[in-house]
Amino acid sequence: MKLRACLGLLLLCSLPLVVHADDSQTTPPPAGDTSGIADSIGEYLKGQSIQLGLSYAQGTFKMRKGNTSSQLTDDGRASPLINYTTGEHVIGKLPMKYGDAVLGWDFVGSFGEQNTHFQLNPNSSAVVGQDLGSKVTGDFLSGAPFLYMRLGPVYPDSDSFWLFGYGAGVAVYHFSGNPIFYTPTGNTIVATSMPVSTSAELFLYQTWRWQFHYGNWDVLFTGKSLSGRKVAGYDTSYEDYGLGLAYTFRF
Amino acid sequence: MGNASMGRAARGAAGLLLGLWALQAQAAPDNGFGVYLGAISSRDNALYGNSHGGLIGADAQFMVNQTWSLNPYLLLDSESTDQPFDINNGEGGLQARYWMAGSWFLGGQFLFHDTLLKQGGTVSRSLYGPGIGVGAGWEGDSHWSVSLAANVFRLAGTYGSTATTRSEAMLLIGYRWGGTP
Numbered sequence: 001m002k003l004r005a006c007l008g009l010l011l012l013c014s015l016p017l018v019v020h021a022d023d024s025q026t027t028p029p030p031a032g033d034t035s036g037i038a039d040s041i042g043e044y045l046k047g048q049s050i051q052l053g054l055s056y057a058q059g060t061f062k063m064r065k066g067n068t069s070s071q072l073t074d075d076g077r078a079s080p081l082i083n084y085t086t087g088e089h090v091i092g093k094l095p096m097k098y099g100d101a102v103l104g105w106d107f108v109g110s111f112g113e114q115n116t117h118f119q120l121n122p123n124s125s126a127v128v129g130q131d132l133g134s135k136v137t138g139d140f141l142s143g144a145p146f147l148y149m150r151l152g153p154v155y156p157d158s159d160s161f162w163l164f165g166y167g168a169g170v171a172v173y174h175f176s177g178n179p180i181f182y183t184p185t186g187n188t189i190v191a192t193s194m195p196v197s198t199s200a201e202l203f204l205y206q207t208w209r210w211q212f213h214y215g216n217w218d219v220l221f222t223g224k225s226l227s228g229r230k231v232a233g234y235d236t237s238y239e240d241y242g243l244g245l246a247y248t249f250r251f
Numbered sequence: 252m253g254n255a256s257m258g259r260a261a262r263g264a265a266g267l268l269l270g271l272w273a274l275q276a277q278a279a280p281d282n283g284f285g286v287y288l289g290a291i292s293s294r295d296n297a298l299y300g301n302s303h304g305g306l307i308g309a310d311a312q313f314m315v316n317q318t319w320s321l322n323p324y325l326l327l328d329s330e331s332t333d334q335p336f337d338i339n340n341g342e343g344g345l346q347a348r349y350w351m352a353g354s355w356f357l358g359g360q361f362l363f364h365d366t367l368l369k370q371g372g373t374v375s376r377s378l379y380g381p382g383i384g385v386g387a388g389w390e391g392d393s394h395w396s397v398s399l400a401a402n403v404f405r406l407a408g409t410y411g412s413t414a415t416t417r418s419e420a421m422l423l424i425g426y427r428w429g430g431t432p
Contacts, residue, residue, distance in 0.1 A: 097314035098282055101321060125373045151313040151321055154282050162311055162323045164345065210323075210343055212311070221343065 041099060041152055041161055045088035047250045053081035055244025061116040061136045063234040070179040072116035072136050073129045081246045084109040098156045108146045108167055112224060114138040114238055119180050122189050136177030140226060142205040144169025163211040171205035171226050174198055196232055204228030218246045279317055280350055280390055283429030285310045291328045293419035298406060302338055304330030306421060322346040336370035346386060358386040364404055378406040396425040
């Protein structure tokens with residue numbers, strides 16, 4: 001407690017010096033200097049954050065057993081972006097002309113909804129389904145450690161960085177619906193509708209993110225995959241790819 | 252036909268780059284956003300043969316030091332093929348550039364792609380995965396750039412669908428909003 005008070009006082013006292021130093025800095029710091037710009041991004045990412053936004057995403061649900069399979073998609077929809085991220089843990093740092101290239105990790109929790117009601121079938125497009133009366137709906141909560149590389153800032157006096165990373169963890173996922181399964185038999189394809197459902201179960205969760213951050217705003221290309229589990233004997237997975245814009249609240 | 256076109260494109264680009272050698276400036280490259288327009292030619296050994304088209308792209312350049320930079324980029328293209336279907340291809344990658352004589356660079360990139368095969372407005376296949384490539388170019392004091400890139404990747408779908416290899420070459424003309432804005 002005493003240590004915290006001392007640190008708080010120290011930070012409070014040093015604030016005017018920081019402001020003064022910032023005002024007087026008219027040229028970018030030399031290469032390898034991580035005391036100014038680099039630290040500002042690092043400091044920014046130290047805290048936890050909640051990211052809220054909107055994305056245009058496409059989700060695809062897949063079940064397969066042998067040569068019998070079913071795929072449903074939502075044909076793309078506006079989808080909320082809700083992510084929680086812990087503070088950054090730096091694994092390694094490479095000083096750059098401005099800022100750093102950082103290999104780091106954090107922990108990301110997210111919520112996702114599934115509303116796939118367009119059937120992908122032998123007569124349809126590979127990515128745009130048809131309304132055949134079949135559908136599968138569900139939702140999931142996921143959590144994963146997320147390993148990434150970030151570069152930044154782009155401009156010496158801006159709060160901007162680029163980030164690409166991959167995370168693997170678990171998701172609690174449940175769904176229900178009545179997909180149509182297709183089984184090729186000789187020259188014909190047999191279509192069978194069958195109800196499927198599962199209570200909340202753990203699935204392997206994988207995510208990819210390509211992100212550009214400027215100010216408190218982020219442009220994100222994201223991929224999410226739930227897989228690694230059989231439901232009613234079928235290998236079951238759900239994939240979701242989206243492009244979104246989000247505002248980040250840090251605390 | 253495809254090989255001949257790719258050869259002509261490569262020779263033209265090489266000539267352009269040699270021409271720019273004469274305009275070489277010693278300005279140091281800097282951070283910034285870049286946008287690109289260009290042409291692409293690709294070849295595949297089983298699926299469609301040859302393709303040609305146009306592309307748009309964008310990147311952000313992060314100078315590591317005076318001789319190295321890291322450039323994450325995005326690229327979209329539209330191509331027509333020898334077959335009765337067209338291709339839309341998207342790529343996102345990271346290119347490492349080694350800068351020589353200030354304005355010239357050699358690069359290598361790692362990328363992910365999603366390649367859509369379209370027939371009559373309907374996407375018949377979506378093939379995606381990783382790829383690698385090399386690049387070279389010139390970026391001048393005027394912030395304009397000319398570069399060549401060649402990539403290779405597998406065209407593979409899900410559920411064990413057959414995979415083929417695609418090689419592509421592209422010529423890009425770009426402009427960068429660089430340095431301190």
